[in-house]
Amino acid sequence: MSTKLIDAPSPARVKQARGRRLFWALRMTPAQRREARWGLLFISPWLVGFFLFYFAPMVASFIFSLHDFILSAPDEAEFVGLENWERMLLNDPDTWKSLKITFIFALISLPIGMFSAFSLAVLLNSRFLMGRNLFRTLFYAPTMVPLIASILIWSSVLNPQSGWVNRLIDVFGFEARGANGLRWMDDPGLIYIAYSFIALWGIGNAMLINLASLQGVPSELYEASEIDGAGWTRRLLSITVPLVTPVIFYNLIISLIGLMQYFIVPWVLTNGTGYPEGSTQFYMIYFYKQAFTFQNMGYGAALAWLMFIIALIITIFLFATGRYWVYYSGEKES
Amino acid sequence: MATIARNTLPNASLSEHDIARRRRNLLRQAAVTMFALIILGVYLMPLAFGITTSLKTKAQVSNPQAPILPSEPQQFIHEGESYDVLQVPVDGTTHEWAIVQKGRRLSTFIDINNPEAGLIEWEGNWRGLEPVNELSIQWSNYPDAWNTIDYMRLIFNTMRYAVITMFGTLVASSLVAYGFARFRFPFKNVLFIILMSTIILPPQVTLVPSYAFFVKVLGWGGTWNPLIAPHMFGNAYNIFLLRQYFLTIPREMEDAAQIDGAGPIRTFISIILPQSKPALTAVALFHFFFAWNDFFGPLIYLAGNRAANPITVGLTEFNGLYEADNQLVLAAAVISMIVPLTIFFMAQRAFIQGIVITGVDK
Numbered sequence: 001m002s003t004k005l006i007d008a009p010s011p012a013r014v015k016q017a018r019g020r021r022l023f024w025a026l027r028m029t030p031a032q033r034r035e036a037r038w039g040l041l042f043i044s045p046w047l048v049g050f051f052l053f054y055f056a057p058m059v060a061s062f063i064f065s066l067h068d069f070i071l072s073a074p075d076e077a078e079f080v081g082l083e084n085w086e087r088m089l090l091n092d093p094d095t096w097k098s099l100k101i102t103f104i105f106a107l108i109s110l111p112i113g114m115f116s117a118f119s120l121a122v123l124l125n126s127r128f129l130m131g132r133n134l135f136r137t138l139f140y141a142p143t144m145v146p147l148i149a150s151i152l153i154w155s156s157v158l159n160p161q162s163g164w165v166n167r168l169i170d171v172f173g174f175e176a177r178g179a180n181g182l183r184w185m186d187d188p189g190l191i192y193i194a195y196s197f198i199a200l201w202g203i204g205n206a207m208l209i210n211l212a213s214l215q216g217v218p219s220e221l222y223e224a225s226e227i228d229g230a231g232w233t234r235r236l237l238s239i240t241v242p243l244v245t246p247v248i249f250y251n252l253i254i255s256l257i258g259l260m261q262y263f264i265v266p267w268v269l270t271n272g273t274g275y276p277e278g279s280t281q282f283y284m285i286y287f288y289k290q291a292f293t294f295q296n297m298g299y300g301a302a303l304a305w306l307m308f309i310i311a312l313i314i315t316i317f318l319f320a321t322g323r324y325w326v327y328y329s330g331e332k333e334s
Numbered sequence: 335m336a337t338i339a340r341n342t343l344p345n346a347s348l349s350e351h352d353i354a355r356r357r358r359n360l361l362r363q364a365a366v367t368m369f370a371l372i373i374l375g376v377y378l379m380p381l382a383f384g385i386t387t388s389l390k391t392k393a394q395v396s397n398p399q400a401p402i403l404p405s406e407p408q409q410f411i412h413e414g415e416s417y418d419v420l421q422v423p424v425d426g427t428t429h430e431w432a433i434v435q436k437g438r439r440l441s442t443f444i445d446i447n448n449p450e451a452g453l454i455e456w457e458g459n460w461r462g463l464e465p466v467n468e469l470s471i472q473w474s475n476y477p478d479a480w481n482t483i484d485y486m487r488l489i490f491n492t493m494r495y496a497v498i499t500m501f502g503t504l505v506a507s508s509l510v511a512y513g514f515a516r517f518r519f520p521f522k523n524v525l526f527i528i529l530m531s532t533i534i535l536p537p538q539v540t541l542v543p544s545y546a547f548f549v550k551v552l553g554w555g556g557t558w559n560p561l562i563a564p565h566m567f568g569n570a571y572n573i574f575l576l577r578q579y580f581l582t583i584p585r586e587m588e589d590a591a592q593i594d595g596a597g598p599i600r601t602f603i604s605i606i607l608p609q610s611k612p613a614l615t616a617v618a619l620f621h622f623f624f625a626w627n628d629f630f631g632p633l634i635y636l637a638g639n640r641a642a643n644p645i646t647v648g649l650t651e652f653n654g655l656y657e658a659d660n661q662l663v664l665a666a667a668v669i670s671m672i673v674p675l676t677i678f679f680m681a682q683r684a685f686i687q688g689i690v691i692t693g694v695d696k
Contacts, residue, residue, distance in 0.1 A: 038598045039517025045506040049567020060543035128366040144678040146627050148649045149667035153384035161398035164383045205689050212690040257534050264629050268650050291542050292634050301542040308539040
């Protein structure tokens with residue numbers, strides 16, 4: 001099931017490569033050379049694409065960030081050194097405010113989403129559930145609803161008066177629709193919860209990956225623990241959770257990267273105004289305004305690079321701490 | 335209890351213990367399935383809300399007291415005139431009467447079940463009376479939304495983008511994946527790590543210069559070209575998925591083809607591709623859904639050219655302009671999900687397998 005990411009070199013090749021690794025290309029036989037040429041030919045679309053759409057723009061982005069460059073007046077661009085960086089890090093409160101908003105939202109939305117995806121997977125994996133395949137399809141279906149449609153539907157269903165969410169809460173005896181009711185989209189204290197609801201319609205992939213991983217847990221482990229008298233909760237916490245940590249880790253990284261680029265929901269709902277009370281001024285919204293509304297390419301590039309650096313730090317941090325809590329069965333870490 | 339259960343079971347030789355266990359399992363099944371149904375109901379509730387609301391009248395959408403299902407106040411036509419039907423309480427029973435003359439103290443009604451009986455006078459304020467609602471589904475919201483938003487054009491733009499880039503990414507990604515799966519070449523592992531790390535690279539870091547280049551240097555602002563071009567060079571997710579699949583294909587047939595004198599390209603086309611249909615289907619589906627949902631790229635590159643808008647941007651603009659007509663906005667939203675949901679239900683097998691490969695095989 002788990003194919004290794006990188007082909008492991010044979011011991012002979014390791015020995016051979018050690019020392020004169022750099023001259024390996026020169027010491028190839030004609031057959032090897034032919035193979036290498038074909039290999040490079042096959043991957044050449046990506047090599048070209050990587051250079052054109054990743055490497056060159058990244059370097060250019062950094063150079064942009066050192067310039068005062070407004071797109072509508074490209075001739076007036078001038079080198080300003082670290083001025084953009086200085087402004088961004090020291091003199092622009094909006095940078096830090098939008099970063100803070102993005103992280104607060106991530107802290108609320110991420111646990112809700114990851115917990116829901118895992119719980120649904122556990123439910124769908126239950127041997128007592130009838131019609132499992134049908135349930136799996138139906139629980140996945142909202143993920144297929146186009147995001148804009150989800151946003152529009154959720155913003156209506158969260159309408160304080162006519163939305164069914166508040167009507168449902170009213171049924172249980174709370175006055176959600178009253179004057180002091182739950183105004184999901186207008187209350188800075190509720191808006192992140194409301195946005196997290198919308199995100200719940202996108203957890204299908206995480207749920208499926210969790211489910212596949214749960215199905216891969218060897219049943220002998222459960223049987224053995226059952227004989228030892230472990231209950232359901234105990235089995236879940238001591239066997240299931242540790243064994244699916246690799247998948248949780250993967251979901252965590254993918255979700256965090258996605259959340260840092262959180263843009264579409266606040267954009268569709270508020271058009272970037274930050275309503276209510278600036279609480280939806282996410283980092284990407286701020287970046288969009290600087291780079292595309294004001295066409296301030298130099299400052300926008302600096303903001304983009306800051307995001308890249310933060311993403312890099314988070315990823316490195318996760319991979320560094322991952323070895324303490326992510327369980328890789330039978331595979332030695334290489 | 336135990337004797338009844340034993341009599342109904344076909345296999346009478348089951349022990350008491352087995353029967354008890356079976357019954358317990360049956361109960362657990364019922365409980366877990368019930369629980370799942372409730373969760374599913376809550377989870378899909380907004381969808382039901384969206385569809386019902388898209389079938390309501392504007393008046394009903396803006397009235398918070400209105401019933402949940404699409405309905406309209408009932409009208410009663412009597413002698414060529416149309417009257418509202420209200421619920422009138424008289425002596426503890428509620429009558430459905432059509433109001434003929436409205437008054438603050440005294441109103442006159444006609445009994446809709448017995449109009450020949452003539453006018454009935456009722457004392458009380460008619461404003462306190464609830465209207466009688468009857469089910470009334472506004473199918474016309476759908477053609478209205480379709481025409482107002484010019485859906486044909488949006489679907490055409492979105493489809494064209496999805497199909498062109500789908501072929502582009504399929505060709506490029508499968509070539510690259512084959513290169514990584516079967517050939518040895520210098521720096522292969524380093525290149526593969528670089529490829530995989532582009533997955534976690536925030537796209538914004540390349541966006542500003544790309545935008546400046548496409549718009550200022552190539553003059554592609556307002557066109558789809560800057561959105562289509564990058565897909566012609568493959569995508570890390572798709573390459574990874576295809577590579578994993580190619581690795582599972584046994585080499586024997588390729589070796590045989592090579593002995594018969596087929597070159598690598600020939601082998602790739604006639605041996606590898608026909609065997610990789612499930613993976614290619616999954617990639618095609620992923621890409622289609624990606625393209626159907628793509629928002630940020632079209633938003634910035636197509637700015638100023640509304641005729642080129644895809645569904646996502648078109649819907650967002652529509653929502654901004656017709657916020658007061660929530661039923662039309664929701665009808666448009668429902669239309670936008672028909673194609674992806676249909677494709678998903680038809681091809682879910684290949685699709686779900688693909689997700690599992692990208693997520694678990696790492």
